[in-house]
Amino acid sequence: MTPKNIAGMAKRLFFLRHEKVALLLAGVLVGCCSGVAAAGLSFAIEHLWELCAHAKHYWWVFVLPGVGAALSSLFLNKIVREGAGHGVPEIIYAVSRRGGLLRFRSSFSRLVSSCLTIGSGGSAGPEAPVVMSGSAIGSNIAQRLGFPARHRITLVGCGAAAAIASIFNAPIAGIVFTLEVVLGEWTAVNVIPIGVASVAGTQVGRLLMGNSIRFSHTHFSPGTWDIAAAFGLALATALISVALSRMIRSSGKVWGKLPASKMSRAFVGGACVGLVGLFFPQVLGEGYNQIYSLIHGQYSPGLMLLCAILGLKMLVTATTLGSGGSGGIFAPGLVVGSFTGVAYFRLLSLMFDVTPLAPEGCYALLGMAGIMGGMLQAPLTGLFLVVDITSGYEVILPLIVVSLVSSSVCRYFESDSFYLKDLKAEGGLIRPGTDERVLEDLQVSEVLEHNLIPLNNHMTLADLVGQVKSSQRNHFPVLDVKTSEFLGMIDLAKVRPYLFNRELYGTVLVVDIMDHFPPAVSPDERLTDVLELMDRIQAFSLPVISGKRFLGMVSKGTLLDHYRRELIVQTTY
Amino acid sequence: MVNSLLHVFRNNAFGRETFMQSLYFCKALDFTLRVYIPRHSKFLMYFENEVTQVDLDQSYLSDPDTAQEHVEALAKEAGVSVDFLTPKDFTASTLPDVPIGFDCMCSPRSMSDKTSRIGLGYVGPKVRRIAAAAPFPVLVTSLCYKPWNSVAVFFGGSANAFKALSMGLSLSRRSGMPLDLFTIEEGDVNRETLDNLLQVREMTSVVEEGVREWYFLNKSKLEDNLYEIPPDALTVLGAYGHGMIREALFGSKLEVIQSQIINNMMIVGPKCRVF
Numbered sequence: 050m051t052p053k054n055i056a057g058m059a060k061r062l063f064f065l066r067h068e069k070v071a072l073l074l075a076g077v078l079v080g081c082c083s084g085v086a087a088a089g090l091s092f093a094i095e096h097l098w099e100l101c102a103h104a105k106h107y108w109w110v111f112v113l114p115g116v117g118a119a120l121s122s123l124f125l126n127k128i129v130r131e132g133a134g135h136g137v138p139e140i141i142y143a144v145s146r147r148g149g150l151l152r153f154r155s156s157f158s159r160l161v162s163s164c165l166t167i168g169s170g171g172s173a174g175p176e177a178p179v180v181m182s183g184s185a186i187g188s189n190i191a192q193r194l195g196f197p198a199r200h201r202i203t204l205v206g207c208g209a210a211a212a213i214a215s216i217f218n219a220p221i222a223g224i225v226f227t228l229e230v231v232l233g234e235w236t237a238v239n240v241i242p243i244g245v246a247s248v249a250g251t252q253v254g255r256l257l258m259g260n261s262i263r264f265s266h267t268h269f270s271p272g273t274w275d276i277a278a279a280f281g282l283a284l285a286t287a288l289i290s291v292a293l294s295r296m297i298r299s300s301g302k303v304w305g306k307l308p309a310s311k312m313s314r315a316f317v318g319g320a321c322v323g324l325v326g327l328f329f330p331q332v333l334g335e336g337y338n339q340i341y342s343l344i345h346g347q348y349s350p351g352l353m354l355l356c357a358i359l360g361l362k363m364l365v366t367a368t369t370l371g372s373g374g375s376g377g378i379f380a381p382g383l384v385v386g387s388f389t390g391v392a393y394f395r396l397l398s399l400m401f402d403v404t405p406l407a408p409e410g411c412y413a414l415l416g417m418a419g420i421m422g423g424m425l426q427a428p429l430t431g432l433f434l435v436v437d438i439t440s441g442y443e444v445i446l447p448l449i450v451v452s453l454v455s456s457s458v459c460r461y462f463e464s465d466s467f468y469l470k471d472l473k474a475e476g477g478l479i480r481p482g483t484d485e486r487v488l489e490d491l492q493v494s495e496v497l498e499h500n501l502i503p504l505n506n507h508m509t510l511a512d513l514v515g516q517v518k519s520s521q522r523n524h525f526p527v528l529d530v531k532t533s534e535f536l537g538m539i540d541l542a543k544v545r546p547y548l549f550n551r552e553l554y555g556t557v558l559v560v561d562i563m564d565h566f567p568p569a570v571s572p573d574e575r576l577t578d579v580l581e582l583m584d585r586i587q588a589f590s591l592p593v594i595s596g597k598r599f600l601g602m603v604s605k606g607t608l609l610d611h612y613r614r615e616l617i618v619q620t621t622y
Numbered sequence: 623m624v625n626s627l628l629h630v631f632r633n634n635a636f637g638r639e640t641f642m643q644s645l646y647f648c649k650a651l652d653f654t655l656r657v658y659i660p661r662h663s664k665f666l667m668y669f670e671n672e673v674t675q676v677d678l679d680q681s682y683l684s685d686p687d688t689a690q691e692h693v694e695a696l697a698k699e700a701g702v703s704v705d706f707l708t709p710k711d712f713t714a715s716t717l718p719d720v721p722i723g724f725d726c727m728c729s730p731r732s733m734s735d736k737t738s739r740i741g742l743g744y745v746g747p748k749v750r751r752i753a754a755a756a757p758f759p760v761l762v763t764s765l766c767y768k769p770w771n772s773v774a775v776f777f778g779g780s781a782n783a784f785k786a787l788s789m790g791l792s793l794s795r796r797s798g799m800p801l802d803l804f805t806i807e808e809g810d811v812n813r814e815t816l817d818n819l820l821q822v823r824e825m826t827s828v829v830e831e832g833v834r835e836w837y838f839l840n841k842s843k844l845e846d847n848l849y850e851i852p853p854d855a856l857t858v859l860g861a862y863g864h865g866m867i868r869e870a871l872f873g874s875k876l877e878v879i880q881s882q883i884i885n886n887m888m889i890v891g892p893k894c895r896v897f
Contacts, residue, residue, distance in 0.1 A: 132714025
């Protein structure tokens with residue numbers, strides 16, 4: 050009996066035939082599993098961090114992040130053989146192009162690798178790996194239970210939402226992150242199971258890790274002046290977001306050029322981070338302690354040192370992730386944001402009287418929202434994440450300002466967010482409700498027309514005229530009589546003058562008047578590319594060729610019919 | 623409609639044997655040959671409800687500069703035109719997605735293991751997963767090039783066996799080679815019940831016309847019956863139609879057959895469509 054059979058029985062027994070109920074229950078299951086994964090990772094990082102802390106008196110402690118990153122790379126590349134990366138772009142790719150299909154190994158691989166990287170001191174966050182894990186759990190549960198693609202995507206979202214909700218104890222942020230960043234659409238069909246999964250994930254996280262807000266609540270009362278100051282902070286966070294995104298991206302390229310194995314690169318990168326950490330231990334690990342101190346106004350170093358630590362944190366994050374360490378940008382982004390906020394406040398205090406403003410801890414919150422909104426270009430995610438993890442609803446107005454402005458300014462410098470830039474450049478991003486989305490679900494083979502009459506290279510013009518009488522098409526493929534290979538195409542519009550000249554009937558062969566190199570497409574061409582080609586050369590139909598074999602024609606008319614049908618299917622749901 | 627076969631090319635002597643098998647298949651059945659020359663050590667195949675990662679043995683990547691030359695030379699010699707497949711989509715920068723819109727895939731017994739490990743009795747886990755999930759059959763080749771002159775279908779009356787039978791009939795019709803049916807008699811699997819099943823599915827006349835000989839093998843051990851299979855036949859068998867638990871308890875005929883015969887095998891999985 051396969052898991053699918055068991056699932057089939059379960060469906061019948063527990064009245065799960067109603068698909069929405071089934072989806073809800075599956076969402077709860079995915080949420081619970083993601084919650085356990087998030088709690089497990091959190092515990093593992095905490096314990097490894099404590100273990101490594103025992104070695105902090107030794108001179109060789111700086112190699113620990115290197116060892117952790119190398120082991121992480123070894124695990125990812127040699128043991129589980131994952132394609133490297135922090136995971137979120139892979140989830141978005143799976144959602145937008147692959148019906149939410151994710152590999153089973155992804156449900157645990159990033160957990161182990163990020164634990165090794167972060168627990169040993171690498172500067173990265175556990176959130177993206179746990180999102181990857183949760184999403185893969187959702188996808189694999191959907192696969193085992195035989196859910197269709199649209200429900201599988203929802204369950205991927207359930208896993209992502211529950212992971213964020215559990216690790217941050219932030220249910221709303223989980224939902225918003227999933228809808229804004231991962232799925233890119235807000236529909237009632239998605240929101241309900243994702244919301245339920247988020248609740249389940251949060252509750253499991255609370256049961257296993259305790260119900261504590263990540264950064265305990267501090268009361269702030271921001272006023273009008275703070276809202277005004279928020280605009281300046283938004284600009285600062287936008288610039289820092291752009292810088293951090295570019296640093297991480299270019300760091301990957303620079304480290305990629307190093308003539309060494311992936312493991313050696315990760316070791317060297319981690320050791321460099323460890324060296325910086327010898328002098329500035331604040332930059333190591335996920336850095337939540339720093340955020341705590343900054344929010345509570347307990348961070349004593351002066352402005353210059355603060356700026357130096359901010360710069361170093363950005364550098365070590367780029368080094369950790371670029372050299373091959375495993376982890377995400379959430380936690381470093383929050384740390385960088387809180388440093389930026391406090392640095393901005395202290396800069397203001399040098400220039401103006403800051404008595405009317407809220408304390409600097411409030412600006413740490415605003416900075417976090419600004420960086421998250423900027424890097425992810427998802428203003429609501431940054432906003433609700435900060436509100437959730439600090440319980441700081443009273444700061445909502447300046448938070449909205451910082452998050453929205455930072456996101457908008459970032460869009461000016463970077464057309465796409467950190468997660469989407471490479472994905473979009475490679476054509477891997479297709480958002481719901483777009484023309485591309487509809488076409489993506491259609492294949493060339495589905496719209497192929499076979500009602501063509503093939504000619505061969507021995508046929509004369511007279512034969513062609515004979516075939517024209519019985520054909521409803523204007524195109525005739527010419528095939529080699531021996532090998533059946535495609536030789537060219539006869540387009541009636543182009544050969545019309547010959548058709549009325551009876552003298553040529555017996556003397557002219559079809560190969561003499563055919564188009565020898567007609568524009569053609571291959572069977573695995575994307576239909577968006579096919580349509581683009583048709584528009585460019587002003588053609589209404591194109592031959593489909595595989596190797597030297599003619600498979601059929603693809604035409605705009607048939608394509609439109611299929612497009613409409615697919616659009617109805619996609620929008621009815 | 624022109625059908626196509628996918629071949630992942632391994633650029634060494636063993637890979638040549640497998641490739642020649644693909645060429646023979648394409649020529650015999652008038653298929654187009656799509657060849658993927660790997661540039662990365664792994665690739666993904668996204669099926670309808672499953673994604674399979676194939677981690678290739680390093681020998682697949684040896685000397686990629688000559689791989690295309692080798693393919694072209696062998697194809698030219700065989701008189702088969704080849705279309706090289708270049709993946710357009712990548713899940714990660716080193717993880718290409720190989721499309722699945724083919725009618726058949728040719729594979730050695732394992733794609734992830736060193737050639738020294740591949741032998742009778744061993745079908746690699748990735749080949750199994752592809753066969754179980756793919757909408758096309760998998761042509762598992764003999765260890766060295768072995769042209770086939772007839773088609774032998776194992777037919778026991780299950781849903782998958784009917785699919786294998788249809789596939790065998792199609793192979794026979796397209797290649798013009800004779801088709802033989804082989805039934806291992808056990809329990810209620812006998813001529814009478816199978817005739818009834820064929821009648822229910824309205825396939826009696828098709829089988830009568832398309833099958834040269836129907837053999838009923840009744841030795842108690844499955845292995846002993848396999849001596850009757852012609853050595854130059856392409857064997858077609860349905861597989862992975864049963865659940866994991868049933869297979870674990872009662873074993874799988876595929877396992878016994880693949881460990882005993884050296885013929886080329888076409889594995890028809892539960893999601894396979896007949897061309």
